[in-house]
Amino acid sequence: MTDSMIAKVLVTEREIDEIGTRIAARIDEDFKGRDGGRLVLLGILKGSVVFLGDLMRKLKTPHEIEFMKVSSYGAGTKTTGQLKIHLDVMRSDLGDCDIVVVEDIIDSGRTLSYLVKYLKERGARSVCTCTLLDKPSRREIDFTADYIGREIPDEFVVGYGLDYDEKYRMLPYVGVLTPEAYTGSAK
Ligand code: IMP
Ligand code: MG
Helix, strand or coil: CHHHHEEEECCCCHHHHHEEEHHHHHHHHHHHCCCEEEEEEEECCCCCHHHHHHHHHHCCCCCCCEEEEEEEEEEHHHHHCCCCEEEECCCCCHHHEEEEEEEEECCCHHHHHHHHHHHHHCCCCEEEEEEECCHHHCCCCCCCCCCCEEEECCCEEECCCCCCCCCCCCCCCCEEEEEEHCCCCCC
16 A cells, blocks of 8 residues: 555645645735736646645635646756756746746755746746745755745655655655665565
């Protein structure tokens, strides 16, 4: 069973709910009374989908959603900060959009720092960033998100959208896998 592969729960279902409520309230506050502009939550596939879905239902401010899918080019291009875009935002009115990029976790900082730059270059009205989890000790590029759910230590985590080999995304909490989960020696 999936649950039996979890050595330790790091962020409980209840804490995740509290994080979502807190961040939604802050976004509502920050976007209150702005003149014009369409609030757009931009989820980074696939890890952010569960968090994004919960955030949508907690936000009182009317908003739209979009998605992007990106990946690293690989070790050779590490210093350039380049990412490969697999799915882009297909809209031409970014100049009217206040974008909140929604991520599952920040590790090296590469993904979000690149995306903020990219969306600004495409003319977005404003861009800010939101992440459920943050591993500041892993940073390779100096980057701080505007909305941070919780900092976690340098451990590989799964659940609530985050995967290992496409598994464990459906868990309602965030946890650390047992060593057996990596070797595949347990069922
Ligand atoms: P960054 O560009 O290094 O900040 O990469 C962040 C991305 O790496 C996230 O969107 C995740 O897809 C992935 N990632 C980093 N740490 C973890 C983890 O502990 N579990 C699952 N995915 C992770
Ligand atoms: Mg991701």
